[in-house]
Amino acid sequence: MTATEFALRTDGLGKRYRKGWALRDCTLALPAGGVIALVGPNGAGKTTLLRMVVGLLAPSTGTVEVLGHDVTASTPQTLSRVGFLAQDHPLYKRFTVAEMLRFGRACNLRFDQGLAERRLAKLGIPLDRRAGTLSGGQQAQVALALALAKRPDLLVLDEPVASLDPLARHEFLQVLMGAVAEGGVTVLFSSHVVHELERVCDHLVVLNRGRVTLTGDIDTLLAEHRLLVGPRTATDPDRAGAVVAAVHSDRHTTLLVRDGALPAAPGWQARPVALEDLVLAYLRRPSEPSTAVTSGVAA
Amino acid sequence: MFVFRLDTHSGVPPYLQLVQQVRQAVLLGFLQPGDRLPLIREVVEDLAINPNTVAKAYRQMEQENLVTGRPGQGTFVNEQQSAAMSPSTYTSLRRGLTTWLRRAYAAGLDEQAVDALFTSVHQQTRNEEVA
Amino acid sequence: MTWLIWRQHRTEVCVLGLLVGIFGIALLVLGTQAHDLFPGGPARCAGEAGVNEACAASFRRLDEQYGYVENLLAAFYLVPVVIGAFLGAPLLARELEDGTWQLAWTQAVPRMRWLAAKLAALAGVTVALTGTFTAVLTWFRQPFDAWEGRFQYDAFDVQGLVPVAYALFAFGVATAAGAILRRSLPAFGVAFGAFLAARMPVALLARPAYATPLTTTEPVAVGGSTDQAGPVPSFADWTIEHGYADATGRRLSSTEYHELEDAANRAGTNLNQFLHARDIQQFGVYHPADRFWTFQLIEAALFVAVAAVLIGVVVWRVRRRMI
Known part of the structure; x- marks a missing residue:
């Protein structure tokens, strides 16, 4: 795979604040054309990573390449290839929706005003309302329409649905997924909610305490991992290295292993693992540098 | 649609x-x-x-x-070549399952027990076929 | 960008423009009336030329009718500060407060271009508004300046170049404080406080030292009045210090002067004759009136330099993406 087929590549990326490292040793290669979820608990370093990806923050170490271009250059060309939707969808509250679109037109090389207007009309959002008087869901939609009208190659969203009610969340994802279906855009979004990830994304990056603990194509990850249930033991001796998590009850041990499709040892029963459980298992793991595992396209 | x-x-x-x-x-x-x-x-x-x-x-x-x-x-x-199930097959299979379910409930199984039993037999049968 | 800057800051610009407009028109009306008190123009009554019946009457009427305006205007040295701080505080702070910096800096306009455009536009508005205001105020004060000179605190601080420099100083402090505090209102407060804190020592300590003051010495005249010491050559000069010195030029302390006064009283002689007989001299330390523009330039440069350093820090922080 050549460099440009990756929507995003980071190498040894790190960010240090006065209080310590927010992100360390982050090396990723994310494929273009898909929807990538960046998952982790609050404070895991998701926002820091995303801000470095869109060029808002300067990395302390390492490099970021978006579609083969160094983002630290911040030229109009690199900036117009990346769209960003910050947490809580900030808008100029005193601008009308039409003025927000004018802002987008004034500040971008290519801006599809018609596209944005059509999207907003379809959602019934009036152009003459002030942004600050719109509902949270509508503000998110305006911010999304603005970001999509840039026609970016990479769209980065920081916790896009965290503050939305279920209906607004569904509508937001409808528009976002519709945009992906039209093609040409890679979506990278962060979320601290693991639920419903499978439905919207096909690539996963798990971030915990400033480090990447798991990354890969979801189908591949699910195929590689499985649950083994068997008699109680400390660990399954044959697979000590592949055990991600072990839960012991009085008589049983349940292991989450990453061993591909090796036949289960006698007395052990193999079961597929749900994505949610897989992510949670990795989030519960104590993080060490060596635990970062990569899978899928990069493998 | x-x-x-x-x-x-x-x-x-x-x-x-x-x-x-x-x-x-x-x-x-x-x-x-x-x-x-x-x-x-x-x-x-x-x-x-x-x-x-x-x-x-x-x-x-x-x-x-x-x-x-x-x-x-x-x-x-597509036209289904297997068109496996003719209406009569469908009706007869459905009737068989209904009979079985009635017996299971009569035997005192609740909904969950029925599900568990069905799933485990289903899986076992499938595994045997694969093997 | 022009449209964006106007749209974002039009409220502040309009409010300030309106205030400057209202004050400006009021001062123009009052000032025209005040100027009319001097048929030949206030400059004719300045200095030695003003020691005549007509000018004295004009000055008396000026003081009676418009003295209150002059007193009010003394507080107006803060207006440029308000203008600068009001425009500078939200420049970055509002974007940081509302999170919209993430919106502004991820469009196709590089952040340095964005920042340069904003700084230039708002600093320009600051200069234009304070410049206009100061021009009107300088004109309004002409009759008063003819009477009192331009080195008094209520004159020097509100005319010429320094008000614009004060405004730019406030603009710089407010912008930098906004970038660090990330809130508009505290940034405005910091700018205001910083100006008050800087202005005191500058006016009291630094300003007299912009140039070496001149000193005049002359023997006490026999017929001179006793209540006003200090042979300052002109009303418009800025007297820093005045008093008495003995024949050798050594300055007398106030105790020594009072002893002489007591001695004169005891002897029953006229004080001036008494002092004259002892070769006591009067001295005055002052800055001549023609140093006004030099002093204006120095003080303006001082405040503008601080503003430039602060803006430089802001630019550096934004460039290094430390915000």
Whole structure:
């Protein structure tokens, strides 16, 4: 795979604040054309990573390449290839929706005003309302329409649905997924909610305490991992290295292993693992540098 | 037009849910040969689901010869060669299952116990067939 | 960008423009009336030329009718500060407060271009508004300046170049404080406080030292009045210090002067004759009136330099993406 087929590549990326490292040793290669979820608990370093990806923050170490271009250059060309939707969808509250679109037109090389207007009309959002008087869901939609009208190659969203009610969340994802279906855009979004990830994304990056603990194509990850249930033991001796998590009850041990499709040892029963459980298992793991595992396209 | 659903709690991967729904609908006659499935974009915007997932489901259905994609026109349900189930087979299978269920409830099993029993026998049978 | 800057800051610009307009018109009306008190123009009554009946009457009427305006205007040295701080505080702070910096800096306009455009536009508005205001105020004060000179605190601080420099100083402090505090209102407060804190020592300590003051010495005249010491050559000069010195030029302390006064009283002689007889001299330390523009330039440069350093820090922080 050549460099440009990756929507995003980071190498040894790190960010240090006065209080310590927010992100360390982050090396990723994310494929273009898909929807990538960046998952982790609050404070895991998701926002820091995303801000470095869109060029808002300067990395302390390492490099970021978006579609083969160094983002630290911040030229109009690199900036117009990346769209960003910050947490809580900030808008100029005193601008009308039409003025927000004018802002987008004034500040971008290519801006599809018609596209944005059509999207907003379809959602019934009036152009003459002030942004600050719109509902949270509508503000998110305006911010999304603005970001999509840039026609970016990479769209980065920081916790896009965290503050939305279920209906607004569904509508937001409808528009976002519709945009992906039209093609040409890679979506990278962060979320601290693991639920419903499978439905919207096909690539996963798990971030915990400033480090990447798991990354890969979801189908591949699910195929590689499985649950083994068997008699109680400390660990399954044959697979000590592949055990991600072990839960012991009085008589049983349940292991989450990453061993591909090796036949289960006698007395052990193999079961597929749900994505949610897989992510949670990795989030519960104590993080060490060596635990970062990569899978899928990069493998 | 056929409408897909998505059960986020089932644990079944979303693309597989889509495939299963079409397979079932064909079996039960809700989808007839020549019927058009919704466009990928329509499914995406309806369910708020990743387009790659829908594309994958459609690809899988094409591989299973369940449907055929015609560029520029859409995806259409095929004549089923196996057409495995004639209406009479369907009725008789259904009757057999109903009889079995009545016996199970009469034996004091509750809904969960019935599910557990069915799933375990189902899995076992499947495993034996694979092996 | 022009449209964006106007749209974002039009409220502040309009409010300030309106205030400057209202004050400006009021001062123009009052000032025209005040100027009319001097048929030949206030300059004719300045200095030695003003020691005549007509000018004295004009000055008396000026003081009676418009003295209150002059007193009010003494507080107006803060107006440029308000203008600068009001425009500078929200420049970055509002974007940081509302999170919209993430919106502004991820469009196709590089942040340095964005920042340069904003700084130039708002600093320009600051200069234009304070410049206009100061021009009107300088004109309004002409009759008063003819009477009192331009080195008094209520004159020097509100005319010429320094008000614009004060405004730019406030603009710089407010912008930098906004970048660090990330809130508009505290940034405004910091700018205001910083100006008050800087202005005191500058006016009291630094300003007299912009140049070496001149000193005049002359023997006490026999017939001179006793209540006003200090042979300052002109009313418009800025007297820093005045007092008495003995024949050798050594300055007398106030105790020594009072002892002489007591001695004169005891002897029953006229104080001036008494002092004259002892070769006591009067001295005055002052800056001549023609140093006004030099002093204006120095003080303006001082405040503008601080503003430039602060803006430089802001630019550096934004460039290094430390915000």
